[in-house]
Amino acid sequence: MPTLYTTEALSTGDGRNGEVRSVDGVLDELLAVPKEMGGPGGDKTNPEQLFAAGYAACFHNGLRLIAGEQGVRVGASTVQSQVSLLALDTGGFTLAVSLAAHLPGLEQSTAEQLVKATHEVCPYSNATRGNIEVTLNTTV
DSSP states (O other): OOOOOOOOEEEESSGGGSEEEETTSSOEEEBOOOGGGTSOOSSOBOHHHHHHHHHHHHHHHHHHHHHHHTTOOOOSOEEEEEEEEEEOTTSOEEEEEEEEEEOTTSOHHHHHHHHHHHHHHOHHHHHHTTTSEEEEEEEO
C-alpha cells in the first residue's frame, strides 16, 4: 500500500491542558479541558474538536470527489461532524460520531447514495469502522 502523505504532531505540557503542534508549525493550538468535563474551557480547543474538524473536512472532500466521479454536480454542500466522548462501563472512554451531510438541490436518494459511498472510502470512516459508532444523516 503506497503512502500518500505522512505528518506528525507533538503534544507538550499537560495533555488535555497542554499544546499540540504539527512538525511544520502550521497547526499550533493550546488545549483546555472543556467546562463540561470539569476543566477551564474558554477559547482553547480540545482533541474532540480537532477530530471533529478533521473528520468533517475529510468526509466533505471525499463526498465532493465521489460526486464528481459519478457525474453529480454538488453545489453548496456542507458536512457537520459531531464528536462525543463517552465513558465506558469498564472505566475507559470511547468516541461516537454523527455526520450530517447537506446536499441542497439533489434528490434525497441520490444524496444518500453519495454519502453512503463516501463512508466506504473516507480514511476517517475506514479508521473508525468497527471501532466506534458513526451515524450518517443526509439532508437536501
